[in-house]
Amino acid sequence: MTQNETRPERGLTVHYPCKYVPAELLAGFGAGCWPCTHEAESFDRADELAHPNLCGYGKSLLAHALDPSVHALVLTSCCDVMRRVYDIVRSEGSVDFLWMLDLPHLRGPREVARFRGELMRLAEAFGAWSGREFSLDAALASFDPPVPRTDERVTLLGAHAPLSLVDTCRDELSLHVENGTCTGFRQVASPPSTLARAPRPDCHACGDENEASGLDRFLDWYADALLNQTPCMRMDDVAARGALIDAPGQRGVIYHTMKFCDYYGFEYLEASRTSEVPMLKIETDGTRQSAGQLSTRLKAFDETLRGMAETGGDAHAHADGPVYVLGVDSGSTSTDAVIVDGDGAIVASVIVPTGAKASAGARRAIEEVLGKAGLTDADLTLRVATGYGRGAIDGMDSTITEITCHARGAHFLAPGARTIIDIGGQDSKVIHLDEAGGVTNFVMNDKCAAGTGRFLEATARAMELSLDEFCRVGLEWKHDVKISSMCTVFAESEVVSLVADDTPVADIVHGLDMSVAGKTASLAKRVKAEPPYLMTGGVAQNVGVVRALEDVLGAPVTTHEDSQLCGAIGAALLGLESLG
Template identity: 80%
Template sequence: MSDTETHARTQAQPRPSDAGATDAGPIQTGTAPEAGRQLPTNDELTVHYPCKYVPVELLAGFGAGCWPCTYEAHSFEEADQLAHPNLCGYGKSLLAYAMQPDVRVLVLTSCCDVMRRVYDVLRDAGAVDFLWLVDLPHLRGPREVARFRGELRRLADAFAAWSGRAFDLDRALASFVPPVPRVDDRVTLLGAHGPLSLVDTCRDELSLPVENGTCTGWRLVQTPPPTLGRAPHEGSCHVCQDGCEAGIPRGDDLDHFLDWYAGALLNQMPCMRMVDSKARAKLVGAPGQHGVIYHTMKFCDYYGFEYLEAAKESKVPMLKIETDGTRQSAGQLRTRLKAFDETLHGMAEAHEVVTRRRGADGGPTYVLGVDSGSTSTDAVIMDGNERIVASVIVATGAKASRGAQNAIGQVLERAGLREGDLTLRVATGYGREAIPDMDSAITEITCHARGAHFLAPDARTVIDIGGQDSKVIHLDEAGGVLNFVMNDKCAAGTGRFLEATARAMELSMEEFCRVGLEWKRDVKISNMCTVFAESEVVSLVADDTPIADIVHGLDMSVASKTAALAKRVKAEPAYLMTGGVAQNVGVVRALEAVLGSSVATHEDSQLCGAIGAALLGLESLN
């Protein structure tokens, strides 16, 4: 393959409704279908598959359309009833997918233990008419290719017996899709199974083209050699071909095809299941690649290990995301992807801020920045000289829009301004899209970076611990985002975690922050889950453990979790802590102990996001 072609590409597949028709005649029963279910007709035979090692070209030779399983379930209720709840998210989503009535044929591979479990569950449930598990070798040498060829032949024989169709070499060869030209200036999605919604969200939120390089995205089987297309049919003479003696038959089209195809299919870019996966190092930092989004599945370590190694050596920005097989975190995912896009393009270029002044009469400039968070909504008005005219912090309440309107009203009153005096309005935070009449919305990652650089120009790492999430942002000397990581899956290690444990000890937050400084001995809090930590605190109180020691243990647990996030982005001093938890001196000191460096705070730390939004608005006007 030439350097102008990508080393991998998505296998184009027909949709189920477009599955190719065949002239093989009526389908004969190979194995009896489930009672009450009809075998598919000639033009609706679709094979569903989850893995790039499934032989879709072989199955296309039987006139079957092939459709990848890139599905996210709305609920795992049925999957949990069929299998163990600790099955990974992809395994559960695959079970939910297979239980749909239009999924009649499913071919799996033994790419991991979960796929074997899924096969066992579906086989026992009788969920599909034709179910097959292709056993994959761990190695890719000659003996493994020969064994793999045998696996493919067994599948072909079983599929032919079940469907009543014959293998057609021309149809199989026609199903190969040639490599597409590589697109320079792109972002690569790598890692574990990438559902269509993830790929679509990446392409919606990023300004650069996105190539899907997940293990269900890229599927590159080398182009068949011309001699394969000229393979003689069974029983024909092979005079003078490959040194064969005249009149000796070479076997049928299927055998001839499999002799070549087994090695070509097995020797794609290896997945993490393969023993030798060194070639995957080429996937990060390839020419024209501006960034990498690395996807892992909850409860799966295969690709998590690769990410850790790749992140150490990568010269391009990398963003790690984790999904669980559902769309429950779609909002947070969009935030992280948009922030990554802003990181790639630079803070002053990625956002779309209206550059016209309200009134355009040459009067004073006032820019409003609103940070709509889960717990509080912060608002700042800044003038054209980057001076904070007024600021407020109010409770968000039940609705982000109502909390924002309250904050805007109060900050205007403090500034002595009317709405018409505002030149520009910029929103950030999780609720930014819910605030009406704003001129622009920018992610909190970009805004916190800009605000932190304003408050502490020497800061290289921002630690923001808010009400329900925490984030660590690594900055360059100009305040640009080098990398960032967010804990947005649960409230572990956040302000909500501390509030819940304070309630368990019947302390106000003011008392909680103060008493933690009076500790005498270390107490280990083993649970970061808010619910379990509350129970652990109650047990410690019942054992007469001093309250100050318990609070210090909680502070240290938050600091340890935050330090683990900081390590992932290669954080470095100087540190600036923002967010509401920055007011908790015990947590700040615990962070200093764990990080081995001083951690600064600022009197306006909680306003950091709103300040950054206002500053970015001002920059856009210039």
């Protein structure tokens, strides 16, 4: 606890990062409370003062606390990061009133009594620092009326969600997104009406009997109410947490984990194992994540919840005259275009290199596929784009995420497939399907080249092998070689050392294939993948990786001659089906 002599010049605002901070108690002293939910513009100052491994929220909180406009900050003993932030802010001396509230893990009578004592100490210190007295009326007037939960909703759970994350979720999802993270789900019960009236009969201890007894009576009730909010993951009441996830009306959960925070990963694993509610796991480092990456996952989750991929029935002709639907899949390495007719049959398809600009690659692909089909743009009934560059393509009628399009395309190519493993040039994804081809779950690795085509290309280059040689040579391996590094840069130097040690090339390539397979299998585990497996994307051409995946998954992995076109086929078919 520290209290500087300086008084706040402006309104009395207490900043807080946790829903267990007693906002209503502080309101009794005339203070407003402000949740710390903004990401810092820069982590430079936080990196100077703290270890770089401090979680992103801790860094943002630190940057927030060091802002000259912050005069009062109340933290809770949630985790080591909070304690570290407290220590740094105290040693910097930048905040006039700084308090660490000791928070129990349990909610039994003994813990409530101890917590009441903590709240009383805070009240005394805050009263002394601010020079204000507690007003029971002001405290009681500050309670927010209970907010009824929306009937059909998606809840954002897990680590502290910065405002931009909440906004992005709300922008991309059609259902209402409720923020169930630390400061987003603050719901203290309403005080009983008797609290305002009844004096405490046994309180004669202090001079100002009304005010003192008012604070005592308030805390007698409030400590229990504050602690008995819907528990966060820091509390030991696991059953009540489960109820939050499985509550009626819950259509989906977006589970946010934070880089350098170990707490939420365990809860996510347990929840995804035990709950049937569709869940999307996202990880951020507390900064504004690449909007494109996050947006694709959220949009795909939205499409999954809305059941877009469940339109897995046979495509059918419609309306008068010929129908032609164009699907374009704009990937990092290639752009694929497919035209289907009104019966859902493929009329023409092309695969062209994307090149430096997604829009130019798409233009080339569209010109070529139209030429091949003997059609012009005017003959097209609908144009649908997918893939990471989908937003950059001119003249499209709609866009659908690659997750939904791959699912539809895979169901067309291999109707029985239950898991799609797609490894492209820059990302990899595993999509689990139901029997009708609807997406039940998916996971993407789009943060680094590890386990993708780019990783294999870079290591092939380091070994001076063409891609063709690289795909074949690994099948002739004799001895297991373990490539321990998944980072492309480190793996390249590992490969160079193995070559220098005269390790046979076939063994090294097999080691690389196995490392990609291992990384993909761990993604597959997260979506409860099951056979039959279909592999799509450019790396499906690499028979060494396909065999390695079969080894790791313990089941056959099939490919299809058109598997590279899977996304574009799916886009065209979903477009066709949308025509009704």
